[in-house]
Amino acid sequence: MVGLVGAVMIIAISLMATVLSPHDPIAQSMGNRLKSPSRTHLFGTDDYGRDLLSRILYGSRLSLMVGVLSVGLGMAAGIFMGVVAGFKGGVLDNIIMRSVDIFMSFPTLLLGLIVLAVLGQGMFKLVIAIAIAIAPRFARLSRGSVISIKQNDYVDAARTIGMSNARIMFGHILPNIIGDLLVMGTLWTATAIRVEASLSFIGLGMPPPDPTWGGIVKQGIEFLDSAPWISLYGGLAIMITVLCFNMVGDGLRDIIDPKLRS
Amino acid sequence: MEKQTDASNNRLLSIQNLETHFFIPEGLVKAVDDVTLHIDEGENLGLVGESGCGKSVTALSILRLIPFPPGRIVGGKILFSGLDLTRLPSNELRKIRGNRIAMVFQEPMTSLNPVYTIGDQIAEVYIEHNHFSPKDAWEKAKEMIEKVQIPSPSKRMGEYPHQLSGGMRQRAMIAMALACNPQLILADEPTTALDVTIQAQILELMEGLHETLGTSILIITHDLGVIAEVADRVAVMYAGKIVEEAEVEPLFNESLHPYTIGLLNSVPALGRKASVGKKRLVEIPGLVPSLYDLPSGCNFNPRCSKKRNICCEEEPPLVELHPGRKISCWAVSEKWA
Amino acid sequence: MFTYAIRRILIAIPTLLAMLTLVFLLVRVIPSDPAISVLGSYATEETIKALRHEMGLDRPIYVQYFEFIWNFAHGDLGRSLVNKLPIVQLLSGVLPYTLELAISAILIGSILGIPLGVLLALNRNSFWDYSGRIFSLVGLSVPAFVTGIVLIILFSIKINLLPVSGGGDLDDFGSRLHHLILPAFSLGIIMMAYITRIARSSMLEVLGADYVRTATAKGLKNRKVIAKHALKNALIPVVSVIGTYSALIIGSSVITEIVFNRPGIGNLIVGAVQQRDYNVLQSSMTIYASFVILVNLLTDLSYGFLNPRIQYD
Numbered sequence: 001m002v003g004l005v006g007a008v009m010i011i012a013i014s015l016m017a018t019v020l021s022p023h024d025p026i027a028q029s030m031g032n033r034l035k036s037p038s039r040t041h042l043f044g045t046d047d048y049g050r051d052l053l054s055r056i057l058y059g060s061r062l063s064l065m066v067g068v069l070s071v072g073l074g075m076a077a078g079i080f081m082g083v084v085a086g087f088k089g090g091v092l093d094n095i096i097m098r099s100v101d102i103f104m105s106f107p108t109l110l111l112g113l114i115v116l117a118v119l120g121q122g123m124f125k126l127v128i129a130i131a132i133a134i135a136p137r138f139a140r141l142s143r144g145s146v147i148s149i150k151q152n153d154y155v156d157a158a159r160t161i162g163m164s165n166a167r168i169m170f171g172h173i174l175p176n177i178i179g180d181l182l183v184m185g186t187l188w189t190a191t192a193i194r195v196e197a198s199l200s201f202i203g204l205g206m207p208p209p210d211p212t213w214g215g216i217v218k219q220g221i222e223f224l225d226s227a228p229w230i231s232l233y234g235g236l237a238i239m240i241t242v243l244c245f246n247m248v249g250d251g252l253r254d255i256i257d258p259k260l261r262s
Numbered sequence: 263m264e265k266q267t268d269a270s271n272n273r274l275l276s277i278q279n280l281e282t283h284f285f286i287p288e289g290l291v292k293a294v295d296d297v298t299l300h301i302d303e304g305e306n307l308g309l310v311g312e313s314g315c316g317k318s319v320t321a322l323s324i325l326r327l328i329p330f331p332p333g334r335i336v337g338g339k340i341l342f343s344g345l346d347l348t349r350l351p352s353n354e355l356r357k358i359r360g361n362r363i364a365m366v367f368q369e370p371m372t373s374l375n376p377v378y379t380i381g382d383q384i385a386e387v388y389i390e391h392n393h394f395s396p397k398d399a400w401e402k403a404k405e406m407i408e409k410v411q412i413p414s415p416s417k418r419m420g421e422y423p424h425q426l427s428g429g430m431r432q433r434a435m436i437a438m439a440l441a442c443n444p445q446l447i448l449a450d451e452p453t454t455a456l457d458v459t460i461q462a463q464i465l466e467l468m469e470g471l472h473e474t475l476g477t478s479i480l481i482i483t484h485d486l487g488v489i490a491e492v493a494d495r496v497a498v499m500y501a502g503k504i505v506e507e508a509e510v511e512p513l514f515n516e517s518l519h520p521y522t523i524g525l526l527n528s529v530p531a532l533g534r535k536a537s538v539g540k541k542r543l544v545e546i547p548g549l550v551p552s553l554y555d556l557p558s559g560c561n562f563n564p565r566c567s568k569k570r571n572i573c574c575e576e577e578p579p580l581v582e583l584h585p586g587r588k589i590s591c592w593a594v595s596e597k598w599a
Numbered sequence: 600m601f602t603y604a605i606r607r608i609l610i611a612i613p614t615l616l617a618m619l620t621l622v623f624l625l626v627r628v629i630p631s632d633p634a635i636s637v638l639g640s641y642a643t644e645e646t647i648k649a650l651r652h653e654m655g656l657d658r659p660i661y662v663q664y665f666e667f668i669w670n671f672a673h674g675d676l677g678r679s680l681v682n683k684l685p686i687v688q689l690l691s692g693v694l695p696y697t698l699e700l701a702i703s704a705i706l707i708g709s710i711l712g713i714p715l716g717v718l719l720a721l722n723r724n725s726f727w728d729y730s731g732r733i734f735s736l737v738g739l740s741v742p743a744f745v746t747g748i749v750l751i752i753l754f755s756i757k758i759n760l761l762p763v764s765g766g767g768d769l770d771d772f773g774s775r776l777h778h779l780i781l782p783a784f785s786l787g788i789i790m791m792a793y794i795t796r797i798a799r800s801s802m803l804e805v806l807g808a809d810y811v812r813t814a815t816a817k818g819l820k821n822r823k824v825i826a827k828h829a830l831k832n833a834l835i836p837v838v839s840v841i842g843t844y845s846a847l848i849i850g851s852s853v854i855t856e857i858v859f860n861r862p863g864i865g866n867l868i869v870g871a872v873q874q875r876d877y878n879v880l881q882s883s884m885t886i887y888a889s890f891v892i893l894v895n896l897l898t899d900l901s902y903g904f905l906n907p908r909i910q911y912d
Contacts, residue, residue: 102617105891107850114622114884117872194742198854201744202869217744221858224748225756232752235745243740250736325816329807359818367816372809377831377907387817422907438817 044229046219052230055211056237062206063213063241066123067193070130071185077131078138085139086146097143100136108133108195116204123206126199130192137184145177179256183249190245197238213238274343274478275301275324275363275446281337282316282323289554293319293333295502298580301446306472306479308493308510310486310525312550316502317482318368321448323348324480325359342446361391364439368451370431374423380407380434381419387441406437410467429460433467440471450482465491486525490514495586498522501551501561504580507588518583518594520566521546560592568593607899611892616668618888622881623667671885677878686882689867694886697863699775701852701890703783705845708790713837715791716798717830720806731795738792743851747785747858754781764860782859786848793844794837802833835905842898846891 043052085096103111108130115129199205200214208215213234220231282294293316301307309317322328323335324347340347342363347355367373375383381403388399400419407415410433423431432452439447449468453461469492472479481492489496490510497507498519506519517523524546548565551557557564559574566573572592580590589595670677678685719731738746805811806829814828815821853865864883871879 098617102614102621105614105618105846105895106888107846107891109850109853110884110887113853113868113872114880117880190740194740198742198744198851201742201854202857204872214742214744217748221748224752228752228756231748235741235748239737239741239745242742243737246736246740327812327816356818356820359816361818365813365816367809367813369809373813375810375814375828375832377835377905378828386819390817390819390823424908435813438813 043233044227046216046227046230047223052216052233055216056213056233059211059213059216059234060237060241062123062210063193063196063238066126066130066196067189067245070127070192070196071134071189073127074131074134074188075138075181075185078135078140079142081135082139082142082144083146086143086150093143096139100139103132104136104140106133108191109198112195112199113202113204116199121204121207126196126205129199130195133195134188134192137188138181141177141180141184149176183253183256186245186249186252190242190249193245194238194242273300273341274303275299275480276341277320277324277338278341279338280320280323280335280340282319282328282333282335284333286332286554291553292502292556293553294323296338297499297502297504299497299504299507301478301480303445304476304478305494306481306492308489308496309480309482309499310484310489310496311499312484314550314553315499317499318450320499321365321450321480321482324448325363325365326355327365357391360387360439360444361442362444363446363448364442364444365448366432366435366439366450366452369455370428370435371423371455373435374431376423379420379422380426384434384438384441387438391442403437403441406441407434409440409471410434410437412437428456429463432456432460432464436464436467436471440475440477443475444477446478446480448480448482451484452481453488454483454485461488468492486514498525501556502553503561503577503590504588505562505590507580507586509586512587518589519591520568520593521562524565560590566593603903604900607896607903611896615889615892618892619668619671619885620664622884622888623664667881677882679876679879686879689879690864690882690886693862693864693867696775696861697852697856697865699779700782700786700855700861700863701845701849703779704786704790704848704852704855705841705894707783707787708794708844708848709841711787712791712794713798713834716795716800716837717802717833719795719799720802720833721825723803731799735792735795735799738788739796741789743786743789743854744858746788747782747855750781750785751858778859778861782855782861785858786851786855789851790844790848793847794841797840798833798837801836802829805829805833808832831905835902838905839898839902842895845894845898849887849891849894 043056046052046055081096081100085093111133112129115132116125119125119128196205197212197214197217200212201218202214203218205212205214216234217231217238220227220229220234223230277297277299280294280297281292284291284293295316297316297320299307299309299320309320311317319328319333324340324342326335326347328334335348338348342358345354345358347358350358374380381400384403384406385394385396385399388394388402389396392399394402404415404419407418412418412430412433418426418430418434423434426434432455436452452468453464456464465488468479468481471477472492479492481488483489493510495507495509496513498505498513498521500521506513506517506522508517513522514526517526528545546565551561551564557574559572559576560566560578563569563573568591570592576592578590578592578595580588581595582588583595667677674687679689715731719728722728806825808829810832811824811829814824819828852863853868855861856863856865857869864886867879868883870876871883
């Protein structure tokens with residue numbers, strides 16, 4: 001509700017970032033350093049004289065893209081693995097699910113960190129790093145669904161009339177889990193955005209001078225006493241975005257769960 | 263709290279025009295709609311009807327256990343030995359609960375706390391109402407467990423609900439209810455969740471305790487066999503209202519309300535006392551109405567074989583044909599007028 | 600209960616092994632070479648080879664793997680590839696700081712979160728309930744560095760009460776405590792947000808349970824119904840979830856250490872990443888992973904302790 005409006009607004013703003021930005025986000029202006037918020041610079045300027053508002057707007061594009069793409073990738077990979085594991089069963093199932101368990105017991109951030117350490121920096125690497133943390137959850141979800149469907153008699157019935165396994169599986173699994181997918185997808189988008197911000201904060205996100213929300217906050221740390229707006233506005237952007245997605249996810253869950261229970 | 267003095271003074275429990283309503287998104291549900299009942303000392307009253315007719319809600323209303331939201335008692339009185347339970351302050355009501363009026367619930371597995379021992383859950387009733395020390399309470403609890411015929415009482419006292427069988431759990435619930443020797447027990451479908459053979463045992467137990475201790479029982483059930491076994495008098499409920507009330511034998515042998523007749527005809531076999539059901543099975547046509555979408559006039563009229571014009575227009579009042587025999591039906595009260 | 604405990608402990612061991620393997624493999628996939636990282640890009644090929652040989656990096660990978668596991672089992676974590684110091688020494692220097700941060704954050708989150716969640720459930724739909732729920736949502740939406748920064752601004756800059764950075768003297772309890780408060784709370788608030796939510800929903804569910812109705816029907820005082828009958832049952836799911844969220848907190852502690860410039864394993868890891876120091880990276884990750892496994896094990900055990908169905912089966 002509120003979250004939905006917020007999330008939609010944020011997405012819209014981000015898509016129009018290039019249009020909305022009053023200034024070039026990477027244009028430095030040493031004469032303008034660390035200016036507090038004013039009419040020309042609504043959010044103030046940073047240590048290099050760059051307009052903070054523009055940087056935040058551009059940063060939104062990265063954060064949202066990474067958020068959505070990593071969830072998409074993680075979902076796809078996870079569902080694929082889960083379906084394979086559930087369908088084939090046996091040793092393959094065991095291997096896949098044990099690996100899933102292992103990956104899931106790593107804190108998301110640490111997993112992302114180590115993967116980025118391996119892969120290096122860059123947007124797609126960022127997406128992959130976060131997707132790796134997300135995929136196991138969706139693997140579990142889809143495998144569970146496959147297993148419960150496999151037990152149903154109508155699977156055998158469908159087979160006797162010659163339906164291919166794949167069709168059976170996908171025809172029945174997706175409708176079953178679509179509710180959970182929506183909820184989990186939204187909530188994990190929120191988490192992905194937050195993790196991206198954290199990784200950028202550590203320095204493993206996009207390299208400078210590309211603006212990233214985490215990077216903005218990191219830069220601002222040195223100036224917490226003189227120019228707190230840098231870190232604060234950056235932090236606020238992250239928080240509000242993640243919050244909106246979380247609210248949407250929560251709201252979805254409230255709608256979908258009671259329906260399932262009754 | 264002044265005692266109410268009227269004709270119902272010597273009655274143990276007198277429910278008068280009780281209205282318990284539920285406020286849900288779909289509408290207003292009158293789960294209990296103008297219900298009047300009474301129980302005298304030493305007698306067992308059966309309250310029978312299908313699921314959703316309001317019998318459980320009636321019992322829960324007596325002890326004010328209706329969850330709010332969404333439900334509350336909106337009208338009527340419940341007099342217990344002269345005290346109006348609907349108006350009693352909470353701390354006074356608390357002293358009556360579990361002590362002078364006790365309740366036995368339908369599902370012993372979920373109605374017992376899974377993380378405390380049986381002994382603990384029975385003993386705490388003694389501790390609360392009789393102020394026994396924990397040690398004495400434990401001893402009394404053990405005696406109670408013996409009384410309800412649970413074997414190896416000492417061992418069972420220290421066990422958790424999930425370690426007991428269904429029948430034993432229900433006996434434990436009964437022990438909990440009887441602990442402080444209440445005057446009235448409200449038994450809400452006490453045997454429905456149990457196997458048939460266990461059902462018989464539990465009913466025997468309850469009857470036996472009724473005889474030795476003199477406790478009155480309000481026995482709520484949809485099972486006519488249970489009624490035949492335990493009850494002295496019966497009230498039949500449909501869609502929140504009482505439709506017929508009589509002593510147990512006349513009700514079975516000579517039922518008057520079309521609904522009661524339909525109920526009896528649709529039961530294939532009964533308990534050992536009554537002998538009804540020799541005719542073939544006949545089901546009552548139609549479905550129980552949803553309580554927020556009731557028909558106008560008599561609630562039963564869409565399914566009734568004896569329907570007249572007035573049945574669709576006005577609700578029939580509960581009329582006492584002769585002492586102890588009540589009926590809420592235009593067709594019947596016309597005939598007897 | 601005993602079998603349950605043994606089973607849980609036994610499962611932890613292969614899990615640990617698998618984690619070690621994972622860490623080992625991940626680290627080995629790093630494309631760039633630690634030798635080059637140490638020597639600089641102008642080093643000659645011979646010197647690189649020599650250093651690699653010295654680092655043991657030219658041996659077959661399974662040899663390296665077995666050596667790694669073997670050493671780990673003996674408490675030998677090898678030496679930093681960059682500065683040759685024994686890793687055990689590096690870690691023990693900073694471990695206390697990380698431990699105290701993680702543990703106090705977990706404790707703050709649980710000890711404050713559980714009562715808050717319970718209170719919100721008891722006062723459902725009141726103004727406090729709505730505020731509490733919003734606070735929770737915000738708390739779990741916010742990255743650890745934002746809470747850290749906000750707290751710094753409030754308590755170090757506006758009011759010069761608590762230090763901005765550092766961990767305090769290893770031997771001075773007061774100084775360590777002084778430096779611990781802000782970081783611990785910045786993480787603790789996040790943990791609290793999660794725990795409050797779970798505690799609230801768990802308590803709400805329990806309050807609607809049949810056995811709570813039975814307790815009321817027995818005439819027990821309301822306080823007793825809640826404190827005795829409801830609470831214990833409500834706590835069970837909460838405890839089992841503390842382990843999960845603790846893992847999250849442990850992961851986020853890396854960030855908090857950076858924000859507050861605290862000595863700790865987190866900072867060690869970040870440095871190791873930048874310098875491609877396999878060994879330090881590997882060992883630090885392992886320590887983190889072990890900590891997570893340990894916390895999960897403890898959580899499982901206390902769950903078994905609280906829930907009689909596990910005890911007596």
